[in-house]
Amino acid sequence: MLRRFVSMSAVALTSIFVMAGAGFSAESEITKSFIDAFEKNDAVKMGSIVKDNKDKIPVEVKSIINEALLPGTAKEDRDSKLYIAEYMAKVYKDMTGDFAPLKDSKKKIFETKLSAAVRPAETNGVYIIETPKPTETEQNFFKPDNIIIKKGATVRWANNDVSGHIFASMPFIGEGGIFSPTVNSGESWEHKFEKPGEYYYLCFIHQSMIGKITVEE
Ligand SMILES: [Cu+2]
The missing domain is CATH 2.60.40.420 (Cupredoxins -  blue copper proteins)
Structure with a gap:
């Protein structure tokens, strides 16, 4: 996981910072500092940010996902935001044992890869x-x-x-x-x-x- 995150970080985070710099982002201080620690590959810092803001993390993860899924968000930005949301949820799960935000982010990420749901016709039942x-x-x-x-x-x-x-x-x-x-x-x-x-x-x-x-x- 860590290896993948290191190789992803250069690509993923460039677009996050470009967005933040351009003022399009509604990222909160928690998310900003989490991204900063993520970019520095500082697992201890990421853990302490999540620990210090434990009660706010589930809402934080949701709002990163909602922002990622806003219509018109470029695929690259969307993917990097979803990645950060899942990563934050994973750190939160490791800290608290609460799976709910991780489950929610995995579901949402899974769903972005699917076509719109259809009600197909049955063939012989x-x-x-x-x-x-x-x-x-x-x-x-x-x-x-x-x-x-x-x-x-x-x-x-x-x-x-x-x-x-x-x-x-x-x-x-x-x-x-x-x-x-x-x-x-x-x-x-x-x-x-x-x-x-x-x-x-x-x-x-x-x-x-x-x-x-x-x-x-
Ligand atoms: Cu197969």
């Missing part, structure tokens, strides 16, 4: 999610990647791709229960959703391959 063959621009993706279905419905993942995939829930941020064996090219796998809720999932092999299923009552 089953909702089909395809893993298509790679195109010139895309590979390893779910189509559709964000669906809303009714309780009791069955989803079939149809692997039309050339490689195998494993479909797995992310129970840390949503409901559990999706866990397929390796589904090879040409095969499919089904799961019946009995419990309403939000199901975030990924491919266990290609972890950037993500999807969400919202099960309504």
Whole structure:
């Protein structure tokens, strides 16, 4: 994690500082000093900022996320703000044991990577999610990647791709229960959703391959 943060910091933080300097940012003093400590790779300072402002951190994380998701925010700025929000939430979780802000930021970040939710039509009582063959621009993706279905419905993942995939829930941020064996090219796998809720999932092999299923009552 630390290694990744060091390599990201130059890129990520340039855009944060450019924004702050340009006066577009509503960052509070807490966030500013946290970013400053982050840039200096000062884990002790980051920890003490979070510790000293413990009660304010959940709101702080939320407002960084809200700012990141404002319409018109450039992708680079959005990604660096979301990264800072998640990082702050992680430090907070390590300090307090409270997972809620981290869970919230992970969910929001996950959702920025999805298409808008759709209510697809059933085919013989089953909702089909395809893993298509790679195109010139895309590979390893779910189509559709964000669906809303009714309780009791069955989803079939149809692997039309050339490689195998494993479909797995992310129970840390949503409901559990999706866990397929390796589904090879040409095969499919089904799961019946009995419990309403939000199901975030990924491919266990290609972890950037993500999807969400919202099960309504
Ligand atoms: Cu995969």
